[in-house]
Amino acid sequence: MPLTTLPARLIDAAIAGYQRRLSPRKGYACAHRVAHGGDSCSGAVRDLVRSRGLLRSAAPSALRFLACYRAVSLLTPGQTQGVCCCGGIPIPFRF
Numbered sequence: 394m395p396l397t398t399l400p401a402r403l404i405d406a407a408i409a410g411y412q413r414r415l416s417p418r419k420g421y422a423c424a425h426r427v428a429h430g431g432d433s434c435s436g437a438v439r440d441l442v443r444s445r446g447l448l449r450s451a452a453p454s455a456l457r458f459l460a461c462y463r464a465v466s467l468l469t470p471g472q473t474q475g476v477c478c479c480g481g482i483p484i485p486f487r488f
Contacts, residue, residue, distance in 0.1 A: 400447050401442055405443060408435050408439040409439070411435055412433075412439075416435065424462075425457070425464045427468060428464035428467045429464065434458060438454045441454055
């Protein structure tokens with residue numbers, strides 16, 4: 394069921410393109426991966442979409458992005474400003 398729908402396949406392809414072309418050139422790494430190890434946010438979200446499908450991965454993906462946001466403050470205490478690398482979605486650190 395996971396990648397049977399066209400939207401899920403498109404999201405998977407978009408994340409793969411981001412990982413292959415944009416992520417290596419952006420100049421910084423995923424804060425969650427740096428702080429905790431494991432997959433980057435784009436890798437984790439891609440795995441979620443592949444295993445759960447698009448709709449069932451929405452909430453866990455949002456939680457992962459929140460965890461990445463929080464990881465920034467672990468890495469740079471008192472300097473939380475900039476843009477998070479969460480799957481190519483720019484998330485400002487100071488709202």
